[in-house]
Amino acid sequence: MSKTLCLLFLLAVVCQSTHGQFVEDFEDGDLTESPHWTGELDRWFIEDTPGGKRLATRGLAESDTLLLSTNSPSAYGTWNLRYGYRGGPLSNFNQVRVVLWSATREPATVYYxxxxxxxxxxxxxxxxxxxGERELVGSAADDILSSDSAAIQIRVEHDYSNNWRAWLDGRLVIEEGPPADPLDADGEFGLWIKHTAARGSDHWFDDISATRAVESDNTGPLMESVMIEGPQMLSVRFSEPVATESACLPNAYSLDSGDAPIAVYCPTGLFTDTVSIETSNPLPSGINRLTAHSVADPSGNVTPISTIDFDMPDHGDPPQPRDLVINEIDFAPAIPESEFVEIYNRSPRRIDLSSIWLGDDRSAAPVTTRRILMEPGAFAVVTRDSTSLTQRFPDLPAIEMDGWPTLNNSGDSVMLIHESDTLDAVTYAPHPGGTTGSLERIDPEAPSDFPPNWIRSVSPDGATPGQINSVFLPDNEPPDLQFVEQTSATAVRAVFTEPLPVARIEAVAFELNGKVPDVIAPGTPHYSNDYFLLFESVESGTLRASQIADASGNLRVETNSAVHLLPRPGELIINEIMFEPRI
Structure with a gap:
């Protein structure tokens, strides 16, 4: 390894030589081949996410530094990577250095x-x-990474004229050209992290690549990849930065489906390597072809026509209210960062979770920006921190949500939202006595605002994310009249075997001796077992209730019960009195 990289990390790793490029998406789950990484391998691991595998940190619970390195093809070229962090803003004590190139022989030079x-x-x-002494090549504006968590795309270019450019999420943020240095062609690429005791597991990387630059650029840009952002939204990456004046126009693109682009979104600046294209209609599923017309690069090279094919997936059906329901809420776990909400697809349709927002009384945010199709009958676990949750439930495929609405232990409301429609909402109260354990739904078919449908988990693990709930018990029995009693000369009280939704119970559903009650009043609001019925008069007979459905929708066509009358004068008599007991 070069003296520079050894001094940089105070570690020794094996130096190797490579040419051309390296690409690492971590999908092979192996850090020892294609490419070969060296360093503190025990403090890094490849984790599974709904969007695929990625490299994540597993630092010690103490202030420390982490290192991983591999070969870099050249000091001149293009570097791409995705990086994410959580747990709070970055700082001098929680920072990342991406060593783009470190010389393997004297004179020692490092660019990071x-x-x-x-x-x-x-x-x-x-x-x-x-x-030691370092020279600032260029800097982006302060506080562009000020959030508590972020997932960003970084691109850095260094050409043979010694010009440096850096992009953050497709926006040019650094553009500098310092005096040229004599640089070695082969070197090392590295990831170095400095972290505090609480944040050794707060970083991840994915889709890392390094490509050697060509000495002169005489070729125009090509479309390199298409990412599906939604039924009418595409994100297109070019092989090199393109001039925004030519690439950010709707008429610069066409689709073989005939769906014309209506808008192209670009970051502020003269150049970008990524554009977002909005189409007039949802694109058809299957293979589509996108064509770019006369897009230029920073050197003025123009590609008259560039085409790329992409597979447009089935985005599922638009969800209707209660297609997706909240099935489990863990709002007071022993590890606060492992809060989660489980979603259940009770519909017969596939639903794209990227169109769903999760929120509470104060805020809401998208469940995910990735396209994730929920199959009918499937569960999706959304969490504040997937690493903390998998400490409790290893191998659980959870969705870590940016903008997580913190669930209050003292009670809160949780909502699923699609566009302007609330699909489902649950309001919960604190656990009695401060006990832990998730709140589980008993029957997915019963309403979410039905209190008897929710109970604390009885699982030994305290929760059942991604599984059938421990208290799952579908209600397939329709309601029955349990008994009917006279309460006054003109009223009776009808008691059912289970609470019924008050909004669905009408006076015409009841009949006593051929008469319908004039007034009906539930014993409790919203859901009630008993109902008071007011007639002109009440006589002996049988009360009939027709077309009565419970909270789960189970319908009883007809149920009957005799009316138990109030006693009349003389029907009850005093039969014996003990007025002077001897003991």
């Missing part, structure tokens, strides 16, 4: 991108040792 610091930004440095 600093992500974070107290300025919460991106900075590009060159140095002969990372902990």
């Amino acid at each position: 991108l600093l992500i974070g610091s107290n300025d919460r930004t991106l900075k590009l440095y060159t140095s002969d040792t990372a902990f």
